[in-house]
Amino acid sequence: MDHLDLSPIRRAEGVVALPGSKSISNRTLLLAALAEGSTEVRGLLDADDVSHMLSALRTLGVNWQRHGESRDFRVNGVAGAFPVKQADLFLGNAGTAFRPLTAALALSQGHYRLSGVPRMHERPIGDLVDALRQLGAVIDYEVNHGFPPLNIGLAQIRAGGRVSVRGDVSSQFLTALLMALPLTGETTTVEVVGELISKPYIEITLQLMRRFGVVVERHDWREFVVAGGQHYRSPGSILVEGDASSASYFLAAGALGGPVRVTGVGRDSIQGDVKFAEALAQMGAQIEMGEDWIEARAPASGRLTAIDADLNHIPDAAMTIAVAALFADGTTTIRNVASWRVKETDRLTAMATELRKVGATVEEGADYIRITPPAALTPNAAIDTYDDHRMAMCFSLVAFGGVPVRINEPRCVAKTFPEYFEVLKSVTV
Numbered sequence: 001m002d003h004l005d006l007s008p009i010r011r012a013e014g015v016v017a018l019p020g021s022k023s024i025s026n027r028t029l030l031l032a033a034l035a036e037g038s039t040e041v042r043g044l045l046d047a048d049d050v051s052h053m054l055s056a057l058r059t060l061g062v063n064w065q066r067h068g069e070s071r072d073f074r075v076n077g078v079a080g081a082f083p084v085k086q087a088d089l090f091l092g093n094a095g096t097a098f099r100p101l102t103a104a105l106a107l108s109q110g111h112y113r114l115s116g117v118p119r120m121h122e123r124p125i126g127d128l129v130d131a132l133r134q135l136g137a138v139i140d141y142e143v144n145h146g147f148p149p150l151n152i153g154l155a156q157i158r159a160g161g162r163v164s165v166r167g168d169v170s171s172q173f174l175t176a177l178l179m180a181l182p183l184t185g186e187t188t189t190v191e192v193v194g195e196l197i198s199k200p201y202i203e204i205t206l207q208l209m210r211r212f213g214v215v216v217e218r219h220d221w222r223e224f225v226v227a228g229g230q231h232y233r234s235p236g237s238i239l240v241e242g243d244a245s246s247a248s249y250f251l252a253a254g255a256l257g258g259p260v261r262v263t264g265v266g267r268d269s270i271q272g273d274v275k276f277a278e279a280l281a282q283m284g285a286q287i288e289m290g291e292d293w294i295e296a297r298a299p300a301s302g303r304l305t306a307i308d309a310d311l312n313h314i315p316d317a318a319m320t321i322a323v324a325a326l327f328a329d330g331t332t333t334i335r336n337v338a339s340w341r342v343k344e345t346d347r348l349t350a351m352a353t354e355l356r357k358v359g360a361t362v363e364e365g366a367d368y369i370r371i372t373p374p375a376a377l378t379p380n381a382a383i384d385t386y387d388d389h390r391m392a393m394c395f396s397l398v399a400f401g402g403v404p405v406r407i408n409e410p411r412c413v414a415k416t417f418p419e420y421f422e423v424l425k426s427v428t429v
């Protein structure tokens with residue numbers, strides 16, 4: 001088995017220029033592809049999830065060019081409909097590619113097949129398919145009802161009216177629907193059924209749609225009205241912010257010593273995961289924030305303290321809090337993260353299993369996890385990562401506990417942050 005042995009880390013200090021945000025990269029690419037005009041996308045994330053979106057768009061007839069070896073791209077919009085009407089798309093395990101493309105293709109009059117890695121075929125998509133069928137889309141499940149692979153057929157799309165979508169399994173279903181609706185050209189009201197989770201990701205969607213000229217009226221988190229007759233129009237140029245979820249590992253490292261500064265996200269960010277800094281501050285870390293940077297250092301007291309918090313608004317960065325809890329006095333409880341079960345792996349079970357390997361006492365609930373750190377971390381734990389980039393990244397923090405730790409299959413970080421371990425090395429001693 002491939003693995004990476006991390007030696008004990010004494011402290012982290014320095015500046016990390018963050019890679020581009022996954023959520024912003026994939027939304028921007030799709031909106032730029034559907035828009036009228038061409039868009040310069042600067043600072044795009046270079047990682048598997050975005051590569052899947054880029055190659056899907058090329059297969060669908062969208063013309064894009066990369067400027068040399070840079071992270072800057074030009075995307076030539078197709079003004080509404082993909083030119084290629086038949087395609088078989090492989091989307092890995094990229095939720096931000098799979099869900100939005102499903103909606104865009106279901107409303108765009110062609111025959112398409114969408115598939116991914118085996119885990120993607122275990123991640124639910126039924127709520128999105130149900131919503132799209134209300135609009136007249138023809139979508140079949142290839143193997144299991146409610147799960148990819150999907151086959152999309154030619155449809156009679158019903159113009160306008162009301163459509164409902166469940167919001168309590170993944171917010172990506174609502175994001176997908178909102179981004180695709182302007183393709184139908186009629187006013188549509190989307191009603192969210194159940195309590196919407198991961199709300200800040202809907203803010204990212206609405207902000208970027210607005211950058212491309214489409215305005216959505218939002219009534220609380222229950223109803224969204226997309227007016228008819230709008231089209232996406234290129235804003236000219238878009239700079240992708242640094243990834244706020246990727247920032248969480250370095251901010252946590254800073255909170256265990258520091259200072260560590262991340263650049264590319266800050267006060268002006270449109271990403272909900274910047275709120276990770278608030279959770280870390282609640283644990284006692286000293287946080288400073290500028291327009292496009294965040295800095296973390298250890299609490300004045302020297303020790304983090306446990307928190308009991310609902311982290312439904314930052315489900316990805318919440319995993320970093322779970323590992324930071326190993327360094328906090330007391331018992332930390334992370335609540336309202338049932339969605340962890342349907343992500344890259346069942347993250348509640350994976351987190352509980354691996355935290356126990358380093359000696360923590362862990363209670364795993366249906367939608368919460370409670371972590372009491374051990375008096376001393378177990379040295380040389382071999383952490384399984386379950387093909388989950390975030391398991392690999394957050395468990396690297398164990399090395400700050402003065403013990404060596406082994407990360408199995410570390411290359412899973414390629415999903416969102418291929419150079420993670422090199423960057424970590426560059427700011428630690």
Ligand SMILES: O=C(O)C1=C[C@@H](OP(=O)(O)O)[C@@H](O)[C@H](O)C1
Nearest residue numbers: 023096170171172198201315339
């Ligand atoms: O819309 C997005 O960009 C994302 C939404 C979240 O998923 P859920 O809405 O399924 O919680 C998050 O976990 C994922 O990494 C990215």
Ligand SMILES: C=C(OP(=O)(O)O)C(=O)O
Nearest residue numbers: 093094095096316343344
């Ligand atoms: C849940 C995640 O990814 P996805 O976009 O595939 O849902 C994640 O990156 O933590």
